[in-house]
Amino acid sequence: MTGALVEATGLSRSFGGGGLLRRPGVQALRGVDIAVARGEAVGVVGESGSGKSTLGRLLLGLLPPSAGTVRFDGQDLQSASRAEWRRLRRRMQIVFQDPFGSLDPRRRVGAQILDGIAIHGLLPAAKRARRLEELLRQVGLDPAQAGRFPHEFSGGQRQRIGIARALATGPEFLVADEPVSALDVSIQAQVMALLAELRRQLGLALLFISHDLPVVRQLCDRVAVLYLGRVMEEGPAELLFRAPAHPYTRALLSATPRLDPRQRPPRIPLLGEPPSPASPPSGCVFRTRCPHAAADCAAVVPVLQPFGESRRVACLRAAELA
């Protein structure tokens, strides 16, 4: 892909194996080609063990590949000198799945957020407090909380701290490795909305690793489907989810009933819109979220953007009543 910020070609990675008993190793990635353009969000989906996290780490240069190359802004990570590597490193960051595990419980969060800035010597000490304040505001936290320890925050707040820490060095590329899967369902949407907003504001390129296919569909421009370390299918998110070409992608989507095109209910009119003439779905799959659950409304579904303030809720019953 021309103009890609991050581009991997023929990426393979194996773990272990060999030794006296010549045990076979694990081939985590096999000849993966993938590219992420500036400002683009690429989703990586696949079942557990398919190589998603390994791919993320290889793209960040946190793991060396067994074969293949990774280029960041045209620079080959493998052949970068120490000084070049340091300069590249601050331009790419990661948000981990487990915000608690990725924070040091004995250090105040403000100091941890500023780690990257200190390591890379990015700002004079006098300006760091100001930057910290800005970062905390950016992720929706109160700057007055900078002196607290990780255990004094909720799970969602801790993930916001992890995001602030990743943003501190002003990266252009962010790998988000299952960033919300360790969070309460009610909090997941807020953190996803934050990521989407930050990506828009900062023009971040994003590699978004997730099991949650609906979220990937909402957030990502393109999606790569991994299976046993190989990319089975890759393409624009909307197209891939609407008309998956590969049988494995179809199987993956079928395992997520909400996304299987054959099982998806017809489009539900938004509040105030006249009900669709198409036959309404027979049951409310989101009944717990439905404000009219007691009534016989057919469905309330998040339409197009199922998170944060951009959530659009539709309800046949409400449309009839409006």
Ligand SMILES: Nc1ncnc2c1ncn2[C@@H]1O[C@H](COP(=O)(O)OP(=O)(O)OP(=O)(O)O)[C@@H](O)[C@H]1O
């Ligand atoms: N450091 C390691 N040492 C040995 N094997 C590893 C290592 N890291 C990953 N693997 C193996 O490589 C394969 C791919 O792992 P990876 O974590 O990339 O998958 P994943 O798709 O991210 O899985 P999950 O969704 O469960 O996180 C797995 O079989 C895993 O056991």
